[in-house]
Amino acid sequence: MESKLATVEQVSGKSFDYIIVGGGTAGLVLANRLSEDPGKTVLVLEAGGAHFDDPVLQLPASFGKTFGNAEYDWLFNTVPQRHSDGVSYYWARGKGLGGSSAVNFYNWERPSKADVNIWEELGNPGWNWKNFLRYSMKSEKFIPPSDEAVREEGLTYDMSVHGTDGPVIVAFPNTRAGFDMDLAEALGKYGINKLYEPQGGSRDGVGFELTTVDPATNTRTHASTAYLEPVLDRPNLSVLVCATVTKIRSSIDDGVLDASGVDFSVDGKIYHTVTKGEVILSAGAIKSPQILELSGIGDPAILDKIGVDVKVNLPAVGTNVQDHLFCGVSYELTDDAATKFNTIDPLLDPVQLEENLKLHREGKGLFTLGMIGASTNTLSTATTRAKEIQALAPKSGDTPGLTEQYTIQHRCLDAPALEIVSIPGFYSFPNPPAPGKKHITLCATFNRPFSRGTIHVTSTDALTNPEMDPHYFEQKFDEESFVEQVKFIRHVAKTEPLASHISREVNPGLEIADEDLAPWVKKTMTTLHHVIGSTSMLPREKGGVVNSQLKVYGTRNLRVVDLGIVPLHFAAHPQASVYAIAEQASDLIKGVFN
Numbered sequence: 001m002e003s004k005l006a007t008v009e010q011v012s013g014k015s016f017d018y019i020i021v022g023g024g025t026a027g028l029v030l031a032n033r034l035s036e037d038p039g040k041t042v043l044v045l046e047a048g049g050a051h052f053d054d055p056v057l058q059l060p061a062s063f064g065k066t067f068g069n070a071e072y073d074w075l076f077n078t079v080p081q082r083h084s085d086g087v088s089y090y091w092a093r094g095k096g097l098g099g100s101s102a103v104n105f106y107n108w109e110r111p112s113k114a115d116v117n118i119w120e121e122l123g124n125p126g127w128n129w130k131n132f133l134r135y136s137m138k139s140e141k142f143i144p145p146s147d148e149a150v151r152e153e154g155l156t157y158d159m160s161v162h163g164t165d166g167p168v169i170v171a172f173p174n175t176r177a178g179f180d181m182d183l184a185e186a187l188g189k190y191g192i193n194k195l196y197e198p199q200g201g202s203r204d205g206v207g208f209e210l211t212t213v214d215p216a217t218n219t220r221t222h223a224s225t226a227y228l229e230p231v232l233d234r235p236n237l238s239v240l241v242c243a244t245v246t247k248i249r250s251s252i253d254d255g256v257l258d259a260s261g262v263d264f265s266v267d268g269k270i271y272h273t274v275t276k277g278e279v280i281l282s283a284g285a286i287k288s289p290q291i292l293e294l295s296g297i298g299d300p301a302i303l304d305k306i307g308v309d310v311k312v313n314l315p316a317v318g319t320n321v322q323d324h325l326f327c328g329v330s331y332e333l334t335d336d337a338a339t340k341f342n343t344i345d346p347l348l349d350p351v352q353l354e355e356n357l358k359l360h361r362e363g364k365g366l367f368t369l370g371m372i373g374a375s376t377n378t379l380s381t382a383t384t385r386a387k388e389i390q391a392l393a394p395k396s397g398d399t400p401g402l403t404e405q406y407t408i409q410h411r412c413l414d415a416p417a418l419e420i421v422s423i424p425g426f427y428s429f430p431n432p433p434a435p436g437k438k439h440i441t442l443c444a445t446f447n448r449p450f451s452r453g454t455i456h457v458t459s460t461d462a463l464t465n466p467e468m469d470p471h472y473f474e475q476k477f478d479e480e481s482f483v484e485q486v487k488f489i490r491h492v493a494k495t496e497p498l499a500s501h502i503s504r505e506v507n508p509g510l511e512i513a514d515e516d517l518a519p520w521v522k523k524t525m526t527t528l529h530h531v532i533g534s535t536s537m538l539p540r541e542k543g544g545v546v547n548s549q550l551k552v553y554g555t556r557n558l559r560v561v562d563l564g565i566v567p568l569h570f571a572a573h574p575q576a577s578v579y580a581i582a583e584q585a586s587d588l589i590k591g592v593f594n
């Protein structure tokens with residue numbers, strides 16, 4: 001497969017109809033769809049490696065080998081967060097073909113219909129649930145569960161909202177933890193009801209989650225295996241890896257920026273390539289705004305500081321940054337529950353690890369276990385303080401665009417914005433698990449922040465990361481809602497039939513009382529790696545960077561297609577959305593969207 005990749009010599013100085021910057025989740029959807037026309041030449045430039053047939057990416061639950069490993073991960077870090085006790089947070093991002101889809105937790109979730117329709121309401125015609133579902137189904141190859149699994153495990157689904165011949169394999173996991181039904185029953189006591197089909201437009205409740213693990217091989221499907229590898233033979237498609245784009249080359253014609261190509265770095269040497277058509281940035285929500293700013297597109301105050309000439313005055317670049325927050329609360333299971341339920345704890349033991357690697361080859365064992373169960377709930381389900389906390393949410397922002405977003409967020413205050421993600425194993429800090437014990441971790445997830453952050457360049461060196469400042473907890477509403485969700489999890493864990501499977505709370509641990517949770521949360525939480533908004537799709541006067549054609553304002557032939565274009569955060573994990581957005585973008589670029 002490696003031999004099908006392009007060499008620097010085949011790319012440098014050559015001209016392509018489309019240059020795609022970033023061979024990640026969105027970038028490889030575009031690479032596939034745009035190269036369907038044999039008359040168009042397509043180049044993908046990816047900063048990381050190819051990772052074809054790489055067992056580290058194929059084998060589920062191998063996060064320990066990718067997290068913090070520069071071969072697979074950009075190893076980003078935020079600046080110390082002023083409203084979070086000065087903590088600097090690690091942001092993982094996939095590096096290499098497949099991007100973050102190749103290193104993620106392979107959970108597949110569509111947002112709610114209402115969340116997607118907000119994109120259109122904000123001034124983006126065509127970006128609504130009807131089109132989203134159409135394009136999401138186009139990306140999906142849903143493999144229904146066996147009759148036996150449906151019967152014995154109560155799995156439910158509605159075929160009318162699933163695609164069956166798209167590239168991304170989506171399915172229920174082959175092995176389940178076993179506590180899902182008891183957790184669902186406990187949640188039901190708080191009015192969180194079971195969802196028949198969470199992918200059909202409502203996420204209000206608890207549902208069985210889907211994964212992008214192929215149930216036939218128990219290996220991960222990601223953007224490279226799904227969209228790139230099957231078409232890598234196309235003569236009009238060139239893919240160069242280990243090539244970091246440093247800048248877009250351009251000229252100004254009649255006051256409009258015309259992209260003529262990009263500069264890219266390979267082994268410390270700068271090359272360039274030319275386009276007769278378009279440049280499309282799919283470098284993700286952190287790197288796409290950086291490339292825009294390095295190319296003279298952004299806020300003059302930011303560009304002046306590093307001596308970059310302003311080509312397009314677009315102050316919204318790198319603003320409106322929003323993220324999802326995650327905090328694990330871990331429970332040790334009783335010895336009785338440990339005999340009944342599957343968790344990944346045994347993989348810490350080298351003997352059991354070896355045994356499960358063998359079992360995986362037979363399609364069995366802990367590497368076939370589903371990693372995530374999820375339920376959503378409202379703030380008023382989590383706490384009796386909901387009204388008091390909602391009163392803290394700001395009604396107006398610094399700009400009319402932000403005020404409009406806040407008005408919509410106020411309308412959604414009673415919508416499900418909080419999640420409980422259940423993980424069959426130990427995923428929390430700082431107390432370690434007791435050796436030989438099994439755990440369940442219930443993670444509080446906060447999905448609709450009012451705080452807005454920034455991602456900006458501080459250096460002209462494209463290999464230096466931009467400064468990431470998500471402004472976590474700048475709005476008190478965010479902190480209070482998130483902490484209440486952690487408290488709510490503690491209530492759920494004391495609720496039958498879940499409670500009798502639990503022997504003790506390991507993190508936070510009983511020494512941390514509810515009223516002391518806020519500093520503990522700030523110290524131990526993580527991001528869920530879902531940053532959006534840094535290149536928002538909005539009307540220009542409302543803080544937009546791209547229009548509804550995903551074209552960068554003030555440019556003729558430069559687009560952004562990645563998660564960064566989403567203008568307002570939604571209550572779901574985003575990979576399914578990135579695939580759908582990139583499918584819709586492909587039709588827009590080809591001029592066949594209707």
Ligand SMILES: Cc1cc2nc3c(=O)[nH]c(=O)nc-3n(C[C@H](O)[C@H](O)[C@H](O)COP(=O)(O)OP(=O)(O)OC[C@H]3O[C@@H](n4cnc5c(N)ncnc54)[C@H](O)[C@@H]3O)c2cc1C
Pocket residue numbers: 021022023024025026027045046047048092093094095096097098099100101103104105106107108109243244245246282283284285287288291528529530561562563564573574575576578
């Ligand atoms: C650890 C982790 C776990 C996650 N778990 C889940 C989950 O379970 N479910 C879910 O729905 N979502 C999950 N997500 C989120 C989801 O995977 C991402 O939101 C999505 O894949 C982002 O797609 P993207 O195309 O915007 O960016 P990416 O897929 O990150 O692609 C960006 C690509 O651009 C490349 N690049 C960057 N800069 C340059 C440059 N200058 N030149 C050339 N190439 C460049 C990168 O190397 C990368 O390949 C997770 C994310 C992470 C990081």
